[in-house]
Amino acid sequence: MTPLQALLLQRIAADGPLGLDDYMAAALGHPEHGYYMSGDPLGRTGDFVTAPEVSQMFGELIGLWCAVVWSSMGRPARVNLVELGPGRGTLMADALRALTQVDGVSAALDVHMVETSPSLTLRQQRNLSLVDVPVHWHQKFSAVPDGPVIVIGNEFLDALPIRQMVKTPAGWAERKVGADGGRLVWVDVPSMAVPAMDAQVGQIVEIALARDAAVGDIATRLVQGGGAALLIDYGHALSAVGDTLQAVKDHKYHDVLTDPGAADLTSHVDFASAARAARAAGAVAHGPVNQGDFLKALGIEARAKVLARGKTPREAGEVLGAMKRLIGPQEMGTLFKVLAVTAPGLPVPAGFGG
Ligand SMILES: C[S@@+](CC[C@H](N)C(=O)[O-])C[C@H]1O[C@@H](n2cnc3c(N)ncnc32)[C@H](O)[C@@H]1O
Numbered sequence: 390m391t392p393l394q395a396l397l398l399q400r401i402a403a404d405g406p407l408g409l410d411d412y413m414a415a416a417l418g419h420p421e422h423g424y425y426m427s428g429d430p431l432g433r434t435g436d437f438v439t440a441p442e443v444s445q446m447f448g449e450l451i452g453l454w455c456a457v458v459w460s461s462m463g464r465p466a467r468v469n470l471v472e473l474g475p476g477r478g479t480l481m482a483d484a485l486r487a488l489t490q491v492d493g494v495s496a497a498l499d500v501h502m503v504e505t506s507p508s509l510t511l512r513q514q515r516n517l518s519l520v521d522v523p524v525h526w527h528q529k530f531s532a533v534p535d536g537p538v539i540v541i542g543n544e545f546l547d548a549l550p551i552r553q554m555v556k557t558p559a560g561w562a563e564r565k566v567g568a569d570g571g572r573l574v575w576v577d578v579p580s581m582a583v584p585a586m587d588a589q590v591g592q593i594v595e596i597a598l599a600r601d602a603a604v605g606d607i608a609t610r611l612v613q614g615g616g617a618a619l620l621i622d623y624g625h626a627l628s629a630v631g632d633t634l635q636a637v638k639d640h641k642y643h644d645v646l647t648d649p650g651a652a653d654l655t656s657h658v659d660f661a662s663a664a665r666a667a668r669a670a671g672a673v674a675h676g677p678v679n680q681g682d683f684l685k686a687l688g689i690e691a692r693a694k695v696l697a698r699g700k701t702p703r704e705a706g707e708v709l710g711a712m713k714r715l716i717g718p719q720e721m722g723t724l725f726k727v728l729a730v731t732a733p734g735l736p737v738p739a740g741f742g743g
Pocket residue numbers: 417425431439440441442473474475476477480503504505506509528542543544545548549
């Protein structure tokens with residue numbers, strides 16, 4: 390039993406079943422025992438590999454996307470470049486290498502890393518120690534100073550807590566986490582709440598209030614200060630019923646209620662709902678488009694050729710293999726989607742038909 394499981398069992402004994410959102414918040418963010426609070430879950434030796442860890446091309450192309458956005462904003466003299474949930478800092482390091490080649494950008498940039506994990510913050514600080522622009526760290530997006538902003542989030546939204554409702558023969562129930570003889574178990578607690586989508590008996594509807602609120606906060610910033618956001622995650626383009634919650638440990642699926650704090654917990658992003666939250670705040674939503682199409686539109690195939698040039702056949706094969714992993718329809722190319730949110734008046738961003 391993980392230390393967090395023991396704490397959660399005590400909490401359930403005192404207060405009754407926990408909402409899934411509270412369970413996820415504790416499993417990922419408990420100050421002492423949360424999954425992201427210690428260690429480094431990314432990479433081959435961790436639990437999962439993210440796109441920036443697959444290849445430098447991912448961050449470089451996003452850096453160039455940011456440069457085009459900055460230009461389309463009228464090249465403001467100061468701009469806050471924000472990354473939400475930056476992991477090891479790899480994406481930002483690669484993005485800055487490409488972005489700062491563009492004339493005039495370096496002098497305008499302030500980088501803001503929004504990260505709750507102390508251990509990953511240290512890792513990011515090491516990774517960005519040599520960059521030539523000011524870098525600041527915050528635990529919340531609201532701490533980023535006002536002004537024009539470009540926001541990036543890769544695999545950030547999927548970590549935000551969700552709730553689940555299940556349709557039962559007697560009506561809707563909320564799927565909560567209860568206890569049975571020292572084990573964590575699912576319990577369906579009858580609820581007066583009715584989700585926006587109907588379902589058949591036995592089906593689950595997910596409610597992502599925290600995620601949509603985060604997108605709404607980003608969109609509000611864009612409307613107030615100008616700029617654009619790029620949100621990349623695995624998910625679906627249209628709202629749909631179904632259970633998408635998953636736990637991953639050691640690169641394998643894991644039971645969601647076993648080992649809380651020791652396995653990653655995520656759910657698929659409902660991009661239609663996220664886009665609605667952005668529009669409700671007055672911003673413009675573009676996409677989502679498939680990650681493969683987005684990266685191809687930004688020129689990943691040409692970049693891979695340049696990187697492979699002059700390399701040994703083995704090294705060149707690795708570059709092409711990484712590209713295939715990022716854009717291949719059976720790999721990350723279709724499952725991962727990209728949503729852009731812009732302030733009104735900005736042109737359609739690169740990769741979205743612009
Ligand atoms: C799946 S990792 C993605 C890391 C990175 N973006 C990448 O692509 O490699 C999720 C990241 O979000 C951070 N995180 C999780 N919940 C957060 C929150 N509420 N606020 C800020 N960061 C959070 C984690 O510590 C981690 O850095």
